[in-house]
Amino acid sequence: MKHTLLKAVATTALTFGTWASAHAVDLQFYFPVAVGGAAAETIQSLTDEYVAANPDVTIDAVYTGSYQDTVAKVITAARGGNPPQLSVILSVDMFTLIDEDLIMPFDDYLPGEEGKAWLDGFYPAFMENSQTGGKTYGIPFQRSTPVLYWNKEAFKDAGLDPETPPATWDEMVEYGQKLVKKDASGNVTRWGVRIPSSGFPYWLFQGLTTENDVILANADGNKTNFDDPKVVEALQYMVDLSGKYGVMAPGIIEWGATPKAFFEGQTAMMWTSTGNLTNVRTNAPFEFGVAMLPANKRRGAPTGGGNFYLLKGATDEQAQAAVDFVKWITAPQQSAKWTMATGYVAPRAETWETDTMKAYAADFPPVLVARDQLEHAVAELSTYQNQRVTSIFNDALAAAITGQKDPEAALKDAQSKADAILAEYR
Amino acid sequence: MTSHRSVRFRRDWIHGWLLLLPAMVFLFAFTHIPAITTIINSFYSTPRGRREAKFLGLTNYERLLDDAVFWKVLGNNLWFALGTIPMSVALAIVMALWVNDKMAGRGFLRMAFFTPTVLPLIAVANIWLFFYTPGFGLIDQLTSSLFGWSSVNWLGDPATALNAVIVVTVWKEAGFFMIFYLAALQAIPVTLTEAARIEGASRWTIFWRITFPLMMPTTLFVSINAVINSFRLVDHIFILTDGGPDNASSLLLFYIYETAFRFWETGYGATLTVVLLLLLSLMAIGQFFLFDRRVHYK
Numbered sequence: 001m002k003h004t005l006l007k008a009v010a011t012t013a014l015t016f017g018t019w020a021s022a023h024a025v026d027l028q029f030y031f032p033v034a035v036g037g038a039a040a041e042t043i044q045s046l047t048d049e050y051v052a053a054n055p056d057v058t059i060d061a062v063y064t065g066s067y068q069d070t071v072a073k074v075i076t077a078a079r080g081g082n083p084p085q086l087s088v089i090l091s092v093d094m095f096t097l098i099d100e101d102l103i104m105p106f107d108d109y110l111p112g113e114e115g116k117a118w119l120d121g122f123y124p125a126f127m128e129n130s131q132t133g134g135k136t137y138g139i140p141f142q143r144s145t146p147v148l149y150w151n152k153e154a155f156k157d158a159g160l161d162p163e164t165p166p167a168t169w170d171e172m173v174e175y176g177q178k179l180v181k182k183d184a185s186g187n188v189t190r191w192g193v194r195i196p197s198s199g200f201p202y203w204l205f206q207g208l209t210t211e212n213d214v215i216l217a218n219a220d221g222n223k224t225n226f227d228d229p230k231v232v233e234a235l236q237y238m239v240d241l242s243g244k245y246g247v248m249a250p251g252i253i254e255w256g257a258t259p260k261a262f263f264e265g266q267t268a269m270m271w272t273s274t275g276n277l278t279n280v281r282t283n284a285p286f287e288f289g290v291a292m293l294p295a296n297k298r299r300g301a302p303t304g305g306g307n308f309y310l311l312k313g314a315t316d317e318q319a320q321a322a323v324d325f326v327k328w329i330t331a332p333q334q335s336a337k338w339t340m341a342t343g344y345v346a347p348r349a350e351t352w353e354t355d356t357m358k359a360y361a362a363d364f365p366p367v368l369v370a371r372d373q374l375e376h377a378v379a380e381l382s383t384y385q386n387q388r389v390t391s392i393f394n395d396a397l398a399a400a401i402t403g404q405k406d407p408e409a410a411l412k413d414a415q416s417k418a419d420a421i422l423a424e425y426r
Numbered sequence: 427m428t429s430h431r432s433v434r435f436r437r438d439w440i441h442g443w444l445l446l447l448p449a450m451v452f453l454f455a456f457t458h459i460p461a462i463t464t465i466i467n468s469f470y471s472t473p474r475g476r477r478e479a480k481f482l483g484l485t486n487y488e489r490l491l492d493d494a495v496f497w498k499v500l501g502n503n504l505w506f507a508l509g510t511i512p513m514s515v516a517l518a519i520v521m522a523l524w525v526n527d528k529m530a531g532r533g534f535l536r537m538a539f540f541t542p543t544v545l546p547l548i549a550v551a552n553i554w555l556f557f558y559t560p561g562f563g564l565i566d567q568l569t570s571s572l573f574g575w576s577s578v579n580w581l582g583d584p585a586t587a588l589n590a591v592i593v594v595t596v597w598k599e600a601g602f603f604m605i606f607y608l609a610a611l612q613a614i615p616v617t618l619t620e621a622a623r624i625e626g627a628s629r630w631t632i633f634w635r636i637t638f639p640l641m642m643p644t645t646l647f648v649s650i651n652a653v654i655n656s657f658r659l660v661d662h663i664f665i666l667t668d669g670g671p672d673n674a675s676s677l678l679l680f681y682i683y684e685t686a687f688r689f690w691e692t693g694y695g696a697t698l699t700v701v702l703l704l705l706l707s708l709m710a711i712g713q714f715f716l717f718d719r720r721v722h723y724k
Contacts, residue, residue: 068688072687075690096690098475099474099475100474100475100690101474101475102475185574185576186576187570187574187575187576187577188576188577197582198581198582198667198668198670199668199670249560249561249577249579250579250583251560251579251582251583251671252579252581252582252583252670252671253579253582254555254559254581254582256555257555257556257559257563260559260562261559261561261562264561264562266561266562385689385690387688387689387690388688388689388691391684391688391689394670395495395670395672395673396672398670398671398672399671399672401671402582402583402584402671402672402674404584404672
């Protein structure tokens with residue numbers, strides 16, 4: 001009796017096993033989380049939902065730390081001959097990944113008119129960092145853009161209209177000077193504005209350069225314009241915010257402490273990612289507003305965040321399954337869930353047309369600011385050997401912000417170093 | 427007879443090697459082979475995608491000599507070592523002497539001094555990050571309410587960033603070294619100090635003539651550890667400053683990490699690692715051969 005039972009179990013297991021291996025496609029998918037909270041759980045639950053609805057696919061979603069950790073793990077895994085099939089990596093790492101020969105374009109798995117139409121459904125500002133040489137290497141997913149947050153109570157306190165954020169550089173300085181508050185001994189207790197500059201100052205600085213109508217790197221990723229006079233002018237403005245105009249704290253300003261400084265009333269305005277939207281909404285003890293970054297020659301902002309990449313080493317079957325999953329997770333219902341959980345900008349216009357998103361936006365209009373800013377947004381700085389080139393640029397910005405070099409000398413120096421690196425890619 | 431002995435000898439020999447084998451396998455796999463591979467890689471270019479690594483000879487080393495950032499981080503590392511080693515060793519001795527005396531609350535004090543060692547460096551760095559925050563950070567709040575100072579951007583100013591990092595390191599390390607000194611103090615026979623006291627020696631003399639010389643083996647051990655740590659501890663830099671502003675607080679190992687795993691220039695990263703290896707082995711040799719002569723072992 002026991003014997004027959006065992007046999008039966010074994011046979012069933014065997015049949016099930018062969019059936020599963022004949023039909024199921026196994027995928028491994030690495031994802032980073034750059035903002036705290038529900039992001040990791042949301043990805044996991046979305047993946048589980050997909051697997052439950054598609055029994056012929058199993059997806060092993062692996063949380064791989066920060067963006068930095070994720071790209072390191074992907075490159076290491078690929079060098080060890082065992083890359084995942086799919087990963088979310090910074091959009092700016094595209095050229096690096098091409099250079100490392102690790103990724104393949106999505107186009108082969110998105111045939112015909114239908115595929116093209118689907119790609120056209122993404123906001124063009126997000127696609128700038130995702131395509132090169134006529135091929136699509138990245139599908140926008142956790143994408144963001146910086147916006148200006150302002151404290152309405154502080155505006156009232158300073159005699160400004162609490163409903164009107166600064167629309168230009170000059171207004172930001174003018175409002176900022178009114179907002180700066182000092183105690184009896186002359187120490188500043190409230191700054192006008194805070195543009196964080198620790199770690200990767202280039203991102204918010206790119207807001208300033210875009211507004212000054214200059215692009216930092218070409219679309220081929222092999223030429224930078226760091227020493228363009230308009231870039232110098234933008235850096236001079238940023239340096240002057242602390243120096244000449246006295247509306248921003250001097251020195252390097254920490255990213256992590258910036259929302260806290262805003263909540264504490266240490267600064268009346270801050271520039272930071274839309275990824276902080278939910279955080280600010282939960283924690284700001286006062287009424288706040290969200291606006292597009294102020295304009296100079298034009299409106300402008302960089303985009304930021306991560307794309308889906310398809311990694312080499314996947315079989316045709318796996319790649320097709322991965323693309324189907326990406327199509328599903330960026331579809332309106334799933335994308336809406338993701339946006340509401342994190343504050344990342346939904347990358348497809350159709351998502352904003354769903355009832356859930358409409359209701360969410362009606363309840364919390366600031367989410368629309370980021371979307372509307374996309375029409376002015378440009379690609380985030382991205383080149384071949386991206387980390388190294390941006391690091392050179394970051395060093396130059398830090399040197400100017402801390403007053404060790406004047407903006408022009410710092411940027412000239414950075415440009416010549418970047419040229420030396422990028423020459424071999426031209 | 428002779429053959430018997432040689433068989434026996436050979437068996438001992440095999441036996442000996444077999445006993446050594448497990449340790450050797452690990453030592454070679456994780457220390458010697460990586461070190462040799464690193465030295466070999468330092469003469470090659472970084473392989474990227476379809477481009478194979480090319481033999482470059484000394485090109486990577488020439489680049490090193492011209493690399494302003496390399497010299498800067500090397501200088502920073504020297505300053506970091508000078509700032510952390512004597513300070514944390516001196517603090518450790520003072521703390522150990524204090525909590526070695528019989529007094530109320532000794533256990534609590536020992537625990538308090540040792541706590542920083544138990545905390546993970548990343549967690550510690552996050553706490554210090556908020557201590558250092560200009561405006562509402564602990565240090566600024568204290569200095570502004572006590573002395574009316576204006577806010578100081580400790581981590582965001584190239585003049586103070588590295589020193590701020592040094593303070594965190596000393597705070598973290600002193601408690602750890604204290605434990606070794608405490609053990610050493612307890613191993614010193616009480617009769618020696620008692621005899622000295624009968625002779626009328628002051629506490630100061632007792633410390634310099636008896637306690638300190640007898641703790642020399644510990645000092646050697648601790649200072650080797652401190653030197654290694656000054657090249658090895660970079661975790662907190664990731665959190666506190668990320669090497670900035672403009673590499674003002676970057677150390678050699680941090681720069682190696684950046685080069686190899688952020689910029690993915692593994693070839694040049696290997697070259698930098700060789701420099702670190704050389705520096706560390708030189709220092710280890712120096713310490714064992716020169717310092718060792720002045721250490722009294724019991």
